[in-house]
Amino acid sequence: MRDKIAKYLKKEYGTEPEYLWKRYPRFAVFRHDDNRKWYAAIMNVTPDKIGAMGCDEIDIIDVKIDDLMLRDVLLQQEGYYPGYHMNKGNWITIVLDGTVAFDEVCRMIDASYEITASAKKKQKFRQPKEWIIPANPKYYDIEHAFDNTDEIDWKQGAGIIKGDTVFMYVGSPVSAILYKCKVTEVDIPYDYEDKNLKITALMKIKLQKRYKPDKFTFDRLKSEYGIYAVRGPRGIPNSLSAALK
Numbered sequence: 001m002r003d004k005i006a007k008y009l010k011k012e013y014g015t016e017p018e019y020l021w022k023r024y025p026r027f028a029v030f031r032h033d034d035n036r037k038w039y040a041a042i043m044n045v046t047p048d049k050i051g052a053m054g055c056d057e058i059d060i061i062d063v064k065i066d067d068l069m070l071r072d073v074l075l076q077q078e079g080y081y082p083g084y085h086m087n088k089g090n091w092i093t094i095v096l097d098g099t100v101a102f103d104e105v106c107r108m109i110d111a112s113y114e115i116t117a118s119a120k121k122k123q124k125f126r127q128p129k130e131w132i133i134p135a136n137p138k139y140y141d142i143e144h145a146f147d148n149t150d151e152i153d154w155k156q157g158a159g160i161i162k163g164d165t166v167f168m169y170v171g172s173p174v175s176a177i178l179y180k181c182k183v184t185e186v187d188i189p190y191d192y193e194d195k196n197l198k199i200t201a202l203m204k205i206k207l208q209k210r211y212k213p214d215k216f217t218f219d220r221l222k223s224e225y226g227i228y229a230v231r232g233p234r235g236i237p238n239s240l241s242a243a244l245k
Contacts, residue, residue, distance in 0.1 A: 001096040001105070002028075002042050002059045008106055009040070013113060017042070035118040039064060040109050042096070043084065050081040050093055059096040061105065062086050063112035128163040130241055134230045136171045139197065143170065143178070146207045151184065156201035157233035162186050166205055167244060169218075169230045177216035180244065181205035216244070 009015045009030055017028035030040040041062045047054040062083050065071050071092055074080040079099035083091025094100050094108060114125050133154075135142040145152050160166065160183055168179040185204040192199040221227040225240040236244075 001098065001102060002061075004102060005040075005042065005061065005096070005105065005109070009109070012110075032113075032117060032121070034121065035116075037116040039113045039116040041086075045084065050084050050095075052081065052095070060084060060093050061096055061109070062091050062093050063108045064090055064115050065092050065108075065111065066090060066115050123159070123161055126161070128165065129160075130165045130236050131157065131160060131167065131233045132169050132177065132227070132230050132236055133157050133160075133166045133233045134171060135168050137174060138171075142168065143174070146179065146210075150207040151204055153188065153202045154205050155197075155199050156186060156188070156190075156203045160186065160203060160233055165208075166233075167216075167236070169221075171230075174213055175218040176213045177211055177221075177244070178213065179207060179211070180209035181207055211244075 006017055006028070009017075013030075014033070015030045017030060019025060019028055021027055024043070026044045028042045029038050030042075031038045042059060043062070044057050044059050046057055050060065052058070060081075062085070065074075068089075071090075074092060075082065079095045079097075081093040081095070082088040084093045092108075094105055096105070114122065117125070137143065154166075157166070162183055162185060164183045166181050166183060167177045168181060170176060170178050182205065183203055184206050186201075188202040188204070190199050190202045218230075221230075221240070225237055227234075227236075227240070
């Protein structure tokens, strides 16, 4: 199973096993390429090392777990043990002898990968969000941006990731939400600066829906949904989300 796991992690995360100890040539660690944190370690040990029965060496994998209640539940099941050579409070050992199915082992590794990921990577794992983003017609003719295409480049908004939904709020004299768009690509390198604007990255947004200028006006956003300013990307209340749908 250790070979299947190595192939899975290479395909899923581009991670190669690292063999760090001459004394333990089959001990392999898997870690993130940016923050260098471990998210899994495969080892071969005798069963007594983890409190199991038997004499022959077995393969095990250590993964991180942040749900203490789930950890306690798993430790009552066959194939799971407190983390070997790791912090037993937030690492768990899984025996790779088939007692725990391969797919379940992979799910545990995936969870460990997310737990140990950098803040930037964790952003990519979160569920899609909805945002209002401003568009100033003084600097860009947003009212005609989608005349000939349904996808345009736009300034990358802080915290926005691929798959998010953005509602384009067009400033004065329109002062209303005009478009609903899906973010299809992010982190496109770009370098622009003038006295009014600085852009270091772009995102691609695809038009999904148009709104009439008198539908979601600033006055309505303020009086019905408590939105008093749209100066940068911001989340939206559930009530407005439902209305926009």
